[in-house]
Amino acid sequence: MADTATLVYAPLGGAGEIGMNMYLYGFGPVKSRRWIMVDCGIGFGDMETSPGVELIVPDTAFVESLGDRLEAIFITHAHEDHVGAIGRLWRKLNAPVWATRFTAEIAKRKMQEEGLSPKAVKIAEYGGRVQAGPFSVEFIPVTHSTLQCSALAIRTEKGVILHTADFKIDDDPLVGAPFDIEPFRALGREGVLAMAIDSTNVFSEGSTGSEGSLRPDIERVIRECEGAVAATSFASNVVRLKTLAEAAAACDRSVVIAGRAMRRMIEAAVDTGLLKDFPPTVPEDRASDIPDRNLFYLLTGSQGEHRAALARVAAGVHPTVSLSEGDTVLFSSRTIPGNEAEIYRLYNRLSERGVRVIDADMARIHASGHACRDELRAIYEAVKPRIALPMHGEHRHLVEHAASAKRWGADHAVVAPNGSVVALDGNRPEIVDEVETGRVYLDGSVFVGALDGVIRDRLKLARQGHVVIALVVDEEGDLLADPEVRCIGAPVDRERPLDAVIAQAVDDAMDRAGRKEKRTDAGVESVAARAARKVCFDRWGKKPVTTVIVTRLEDEED
Ligand SMILES: [Zn+2]
Ligand SMILES: [Zn+2]
Known part of the structure; x- marks a missing residue:
């Protein structure tokens, strides 16, 4: 699995969830490879997996390591899962942002909200080509569920990639032109090496219906x-x-x-x-x-x-x-x-x-903005890609889409989850490398990493409750006052309050504990925490998160 490829695809977000889309394309030998990014979106937190989190963005550590080898960022449309993070992440990415007029307007507002100049956002015209290092990128109009949505034809010396982004085939979109398949047929005639394509509705038969x-x-x-x-x-x-x-x-x-x-x-x-x-x-x-x-x-x-x-x-x-x-x-x-x-x-x-x-199950008051199977098949028939790269879906969507893509005429289909680097040139596409990826959470006004432990701690607190024990000891570790205990998120027992029972158990445990253990704060903490967790488990059936605060008073020597 050596990365000797010249042309690669590397999703950082959106290939494994519906949300926070961020895809990279790279050209050149691995050490000096030039890159473009497609989309810069957010996802949302939920109580199950990330309580208290406002929004989630992909981890951009890999992109930051590229420095000026990121040539440009292309935004396909104005949905939050595609443009939502551009203001918050731009300082780290620091490359020109290209989008059609409406999307650019939204992106500029996001830059301004973060105190950034909107000048980094450039307006692309449909049919024109934007040169970004070794990539030439053309915006192609598609219908979806907001204005001026685009697919991108990305041309390189090693072949053409079509990035469909979110789309449906809408003959009556009310605003903007009906879906035009001709540019897709033209790409098919030109020859498309790889197509990264929307997987949202791959499980839905038929078509979505027009707006x-x-x-x-x-x-x-x-x-x-x-x-x-x-x-x-x-x-x-x-x-x-x-x-x-x-x-x-x-x-x-x-x-x-x-x-x-x-x-x-x-x-x-x-x-x-x-x-x-x-x-x-x-x-x-x-x-x-x-x-x-x-x-x-x-x-x-x-x-x-x-x-x-x-x-x-x-x-x-x-x-x-x-x-x-x-x-x-x-x-x-x-x-x-x-x-x-x-x-x-x-x-x-x-x-x-x-x-x-x-809701939409009770009356026909909504039509999806994402292609169902008949529409997906029509695109495969027009574009005839050699390689299918299912994206914009949970893992199960990507797998189903890859299987269907082969039936719809693609020679190869790659399930490439976030973080994988897929070689597109060569005999057959394959995952040749992995880059650092993951999620970064916006918690209040601060970004926290998935591995920082903040979310893990919060989940633990939510599930297990919290016991705080404050101890005042002398140099030998003997208690100088009764333990102070507070229980947060624990059941209330008026007859025998849990905090009093814990305080007694900690007191007893400290009496029994050995001299050596009590001489260090860590030793005292561990004696108290063990005693508290045991008594909680016996009386409540749970082992809460336990915090022990030790204050050690030094002997006066004068
Ligand atoms: Zn989307
Ligand atoms: Zn969308």
């Missing part, structure tokens, strides 16, 4: 509602927001946009001239003047995000929007794998307030 076909169904659903109606969708899916707003306006409802992220996205789409004729909206603070049956709210938070507008409405703490008996919430969105629990919790919160929830 335009949703409009009458959404209008019918809204017309049947009596109280206030709110709809949630991704803020970046501005076309859907427009469809929802138009359907609501057709039902005599005034549209109120609640949530900064959503307002910002619509603004960006209108500012760039891409989104026209968005129905007039009413400011949030004026909504209370309008009767419920004439109100329609657009809210962020379709994935159950705690701080988003919808979660706050469900908790009854939103400053301007309140929903109750007789009102309806439409989830015009899909559940991203991993978010199910949070979303169902939100459904139930709303239900408890008397609010009816309608």
Whole structure:
């Protein structure tokens, strides 16, 4: 497994999860290889695996080690899982960022939010070519679920790579041109060595259905509602927001946009001239003047995000929007794998307030932005890639997609999880190396590494509870006062409080402990922790995280 390749593909994020997309392509001998990055996205934390974490980004240690051998960063579209980390990570990457106009507008705002100059973000035109070291990159329009989405044709001396990014084949996208397969056929004629391709819907037969076909169904659903109606969708899916707003306006409802992220996205789409004729909206603070049956709210938070507008409405703490008996919430969105629990919790919160929830399983109010199997097959038939590189999927998606790719005509298909380096030139593609990869968590305002132990500790605290023991000892290690104990996240027993029982057990253990052990703080800590954990296990059936604080008072010598 020696890396003697000239052209390689190396995913750092997105090949093993749906989220935090980051893919690298390299050209040249390994020591002096030049690189480009495609996409720079984020993922979100959840209570199960990363309690308290706001968002997750790929570990970029490998890219940082490249220095100026990273030629450029290409962003395919404005979704958070593709552009979300560009502001936060740019200082470490330090390369020009290329995107089409709308995506560039979003990327610039992300740079500005981090105090960076938006000048690093450059606008690419469809059909033009951007030269980045040994790579020539062309943006090709695709339909998806936000504006100006692109596939990338990456040309090198060793062959052409097509990076489809997220796409569907939409004949009636409402905004922007219908999907045009001709550029893909042209690439097929030119010859495509490898195609990195969206795997999100590889398990879904048929096709996704167009955006335009949703409009009458959404209008019918809204017309049947009596109280206030709110709809949630991704803020970046501005076309859907427009469809929802138009359907609501057709039902005599005034549209109120609640949530900064959503307002910002619509603004960006209108500012760039891409989104026209968005129905007039009413400011949030004026909504209370309008009767419920004439109100329609657009809210962020379709994935159950705690701080988003919808979660706050469900908790009854939103400053301007309140929903109750007789009102309806439409989830015009899909559940991203991993978010199910949070979303169902939100459904139930709303239900408890008397609010009816309608989702895409109950009515045709959402069409996926990702190609289903018929659409994937059509792309394989047009492009005829020699090598398929399934991406944008969990491991099971990549495996299924690789198996299908061969049936759809690819000679080779490689399941390449995050961190693998795949040689694309040579007789057959193979994984020839691995680079450092992993996740970095944004915890509050600080980035913590997956191996820093922060998340591991937090999970332990969540599962096991915490006992703190403070001991004051003399030089010999004998207790000078009763142990002080605090239990956090432990069951309450009023008859025999756990902290008192632990204090007694620690006291006894210190009496029994040997002189030598008590002479060091580490020894004292271990005696106390053992005693506390034993008594907790006996009485509670658990071994909590135990912290022992030792204060050793020196003898006075005068
Ligand atoms: Zn995506
Ligand atoms: Zn997307």
